[in-house]
Every structure is written in structure tokens, then in C-alpha cells.
Amino acid sequence: MNFDFSDDQKQLKDQARKFLAERSAMASVRAVLDRKGGAGASYDAKLWRQVAEMGWLGVAIPEEHGGAGLGRLELCVLAEEMGRALAAIPFASTVYFATEALLIAGSEAQKQKWLPKIVAGEAIGCFALSEGPGAPAASALRTTFDGLSISGDKIPVTDGDIADFAIVCAKEGGGVSLAIADLKGVARTELKTLDPTRGHAKLSFDKTKAERLGAAGQGWELTERIYDRAAVLLAFEQVGGAQACLDMAVDYAKNRFAFSRPIGSFQAIKHKLADMYVALEVARSNAYYGAWALSTEAAELPLAAAAARVAGCAAYHLASKENIQAHGGMGFTWEIDAHLFYRRAKLLAVQAGAPDTWKEKLVRRLELKNAA
């Protein structure tokens, strides 16, 4: 039994934590939050370059495409640290969604065109599925792909405001296909969202030139597979974020005095923090299993990914809201970082489909497993 990360992977994690603590300190996250660099400055461009220089954008990309050729476990430890630091960069969009899409569905030419650029930090990717409120469904898609171009609106697209290319899920004839489009010339409207530390846009495609990604008619199935992979990686961001909330709340509870005692000596606070810890451990264990399934391409991946996502969403939601509560009035101020986690927790909870959607996927997959 070895259900843990290796020493090398843990070392990478420590390295990432130190690097991000220094380079993606809350001041830089807040610079993006407040759009200090101007209206369109929705990411930390300097950090993005440095992350590329560290080789992290290509951790799971094979060497023949310019990557480090390590694996998904390495990517998982980086994801946890990105989540802890609230890194204001399009890491999830580019690495978990666009890169995974290219790796599982891209042609050799598509991989050669985009992957080296991703590794170098020269191409930001995004994934465009949603078109309106409610869970996306294959039958409800209105965006169309005719084999050569895409037309229709996608809203919201995380990092769509800054991305160089998008993977788009669109109707093609009677089915659904994925297409990859260069976003130069595509109309983008930046959106106001709950989490301004990540940019969001409405992308309006109008006969935008695009190439099919994967086989025609396979788009919905591929989207599910890409979302499973992203769900595991996002679960690690959720674990990192929830851990940061718990650490913050514990530190505050030890040092804040009320009634002449540290508030952490009151059981009402202790039990709240213990509940956060229990939820976090459940999320961590499920995320680890997802990591194993993802890294070994195991048949268990769909069920493991759903469990990792459901547990990750629940833990981060609980940790981010109760961290504010533990901080009392201070927790409700703009200057305390608690709201940044509360915002990110909600983004991560809906970015790859909401928890209830995943609970349904989980049970369906459990039924399939039982039927097998």
C-alpha cells in the first residue's frame, strides 16, 4: 500500500508553495482583483511568465511536445498549491482544460501547433461550453460548428478575455463536436463575476475559423472526459484553498481574544474548525484517489473524479464560509483575505459544472459500476 505522493512529488510541492508564497503573495492577487494594471489586466502576467520558466505549464505534456513529461501526480501537487495561493493566472483553463483536451483528442498537427506554445507560456487556452443558466446539455447547445467555422455565443468562459485559443463544444449536424479556434478577431465582452481574480468573458463567434478536435459527433463524450480530468485537478485546487482557509481560521482563533481568552479555546469555535478539518480530510482522500485514477488512466476515473469533485466543492464551501465566520466582523471586511477564498470557492464549484450535476454523475456511474 502506497497511497501517498512520492518524496520527489512532495519536494515539488514544497518548492511550489515557497515560490508562490513569494511571487503570488496576496498583494499580487489583489492587484488583479482591483485591476491595478488597467481594465483588461485580469491576470498576473509576470507570474505567468515565471510559471512557464519553471516548466510547470508543461509538467504533464510529453517531452516530444516540449513538456517535462512528468505526470498527472506532479500536476496535482502543483494544483493544490495554485489553489492555496489563489494564483491569479489562467492555469486551470490552459492546463487542466485546454491541454488535457489536446492531449486526449488532438491530432498530431494540433498538438504540435499548440502544446509547445502552451509550455512556453505563449498560448493561453480556455474551454467554452456554457451558453446560459442551468446545467449544459448536449441537446440544448445553440452554438454551431460546420466543420470549418463556429457561430454562436459562449458565456461565461473563464479566462476567455485573455485566451489565445478556445476549445469550443458546439452542435455539428445532429450531434456535438469539439472545435479549436484561434481567438484573434473574436468579439469578447469582459464579464463582471463573483471572482474577479480570474477573468471571464462572453465569446461571440461569428463564422470564426475553427478546426475539429477529435472525431465528429464525439464532442459531448469528449467534454465529459475532459471535465473528469479537470475535476480531479480542480479538486486539488479546492483542497489547497480549503486548507488555506482552515490555516487562516486556526491562526486567528489562537490569537484573537474575547472574554479574556483566545476564541479558539471555546468549543463553539473548536468544533467548527474540527468540522472543517473533517470535511477537508474527506476531500483530500477522495482527491488522492482521483489523482491515482487520473495518473494511471484507470477505469475507475469517472467515479473517482465525481467523488473528488463533490467532496472538494463541499469542503471548500464549508471552509471558506466558516473562515469568515471565525473572523467575526473583520472577516466581512474587504481588507481581510477571507472573501478572496469565498469568491474562489464559488468559482471552482461551478467552473466545471455544479456539485448537484456531479452528484448525479456520481450516482449514475455508481449504478454502472454495480451493473458491471
Added chain:
Amino acid sequence: MDFNDTAEEAKFRAEARAFLEANCAPKSGARMQAESSEGAFMQRAKAYQKKKAEAGFAGLTWAKEHGGRGLAPIFSVIFGQEESKFDAPGAPFAIGLGMCIPTLIAFAADDQKKRYVGPALRGEEIWCQLFSEPAAGSDVAGLKTKAVRDGADWIVNGQKVWTSGAHYSDFGILLVRTNPDAEKHKGLTMFFLDMKSPGVEVRPIHQMSGGSNFNEVYFTDVRIPDAQRLGEPGQGWSVALVTLMNERLAVGGSPGPDYAEIMELARRMPGASGKGALLQDQAFRRQLADWYVSAEGYKLGRFRTMTALSKGQAPGPEASIGKILNANRLQDITNAAIEAEDHFGIICDDANAPMEGIFQQSYMWAPGLRIAGGTDEILKNIIAERVLGLPQDARADKGVAFKDLPAGR
């Protein structure tokens, strides 16, 4: 990451399986195995334990000089995993071998270890643990049963409660107050005693679930030789901590029906909408997903603990989360099953209740599980203080002689 045993672990697991297949029947169904003290069961249990000891599967982690095999804790876990798949009657020995004898090994004289360890290991003698009292549950150090020195003996008076297996135990380890003038934790002393000593009276507790798995034990002028003292007078709390630390290593399996059982129920039963099976009901499916995630979180968390054990690390207080998760999930699942059965949910006889009434039976057991071995609240305090490092609550019992402490009911 991989879920495979090392070569050494795999070899051991195969040996364990071979032993179990030769000596036990496979577990039948998900029905909770209630601890029983009936004569036939005890006979079967003792015979099983004897074979287990002879085959070298008892006391796996104990030193060889005490009849153990000197193996790392991971092997204990592996044996426990395999044993849980069989109808193996090991329960009556769990407390003795898991807690009492390790305390004896740490604190008793050599001739005493020689006398007691072997028979306990072979199931010939059964031990119980006498700590909790009517006024000392979560705050066990607040116990009042007192022992007064009288020549070469101590004379014990008082009452213990929630003693598992006291009615079939031969010996017990007993924590008592020997100095009421000292602070609460400093006036305690640990002994072991023969449960057949004059003045010891065992009375079964009638649980809310209907059964009687625990006892009250009354002590009236019970004489215990000073030679049966474990540790110095006044050091009983440190000795008790050794006992309780061993509790964490105990293997905790699934306590009753889980997500798989309620899923099975939901497949065969109509849902509230009147359209199809309960399993197709959206609200039910969401709950089911939550239960699955909790059950997996527990199972996978144990894999992480096993990994730490494999590397020779000690299990920490984080093991506390397992019982919080399992006990609460059991109560939620059994409640949901009963309500889903609608009018029928109230029936708990094997013949009429769906799935032989496992949900009804466990519903009545679940409240006890949330209390036994540390309440949810105490376990959360442990997580908060020992894992998260939060300060202790304000205490009214520091720097005050035990006899001067306020006491309610």
C-alpha cells in the same frame, strides 16, 4: 501511488487468508454482528482465539518475548482487513488484547506478565477495562471509585459503568482514586484485579436498543493486593493514557448498513413521487452521492493511515475522524431508509421489515456509536487541540484538590 501490498505484505496477507479460510465461515450479509455472551458463542470464540494464537496471528505487533511476532502495525491492519471478511468471533478479546494486556506489558512485574499475557493471547482468559463511571464519562479523570491502603492490600469501593464484557471477563484493569486531596489527574492509581474477587458485582445495562452489551460493575470492600498495582500511586492517569493510546490502533470496520445497502433498498422500493423506484428520485440520489463520498473518504483515509504505518510512522489522533464520519453516516442512512419505507418503516421484525430490518436495528444502535469510545464532541475537541493546536478550554479543575471540585449530578 499504488494500492498493492509489498511482497512481504502480500505473503502475509495470503497466509492470513489461508488461516481464516480454514477456520472461519465467510461473513453472511450486511447484518450487524451484535456482540453476544451466550455460552455457545463464547466457546466458539475461545476456540477461534486459541487457533489464532497457535497459528501466530494473535499479538502480531507484540515483542516475541511476550508471545507476539514483533511485526510492524501494518500487519495488524492487514490481518484485520482479512478477518473482517469472515465471521470471525474475535470481539470478546479486542479490549483485553488491544488495551489491557499492552498496559500490563508496560507496567506489570515480569512474573505477572509471564502469568497473564499467554492465557490472554490464547483466549483462555478474558480482560475488561474499568474506567468510566456514572459521573465520569467524557471527563474520565473525574472518577470517584476510591481505593484506600490497608496493609499489603488496597480496599476498593465505588461503581464503574459501560464496561464491555465485564460479565464474561476473568480479569480487569481498574482506575481508581487513591488521593482525593491531590488535583484531579494526580490522585489516580491503576490496578488489575480478578473479576471473581469478593465484593465485585456485575449488572448488565439494558440499552435503548434492547440489548445488553455493557455492564455496571459495583465494588464493595474489594481487596486488591498492592502487588497488582500498575505504576506508582498517583500515576494512574499516565498509565491510563498508555491504555487509551493503544485504542487508536484498533481496527474500525464498517459499523452497519452503508451506501451500498441503502442503494439496494432504493432499487427495490418506490419513491415519494410515485414514479419509479426511489433510486430514481433526485433528492435521494444527491444524498446517496454524499454518503458515498463520506464512506470513500473514510476508506481512503485508512489507506493513507496504512501508508503511514507501512513507512513505520505512528497513527495520530486524526484517526478520530473515522468514527465521527461513520457513526453520523450510519444514523443518517438508517433514518433515511426508515422514512423512505414510509408506513412500513416502523416495522423491525426480520420477517416483514425490508432487508431483515438492518436499518431499523442499526437506527437504534447508531446513537450509542456516536457516544462510545469518545463522543463526537470529545473527538472534535481532540482534533481541535491535538491536530489543529488550539488552546484548551478554560478549566475549573486546575490547581484544586479533587475533593473540593464542584460536582453536579
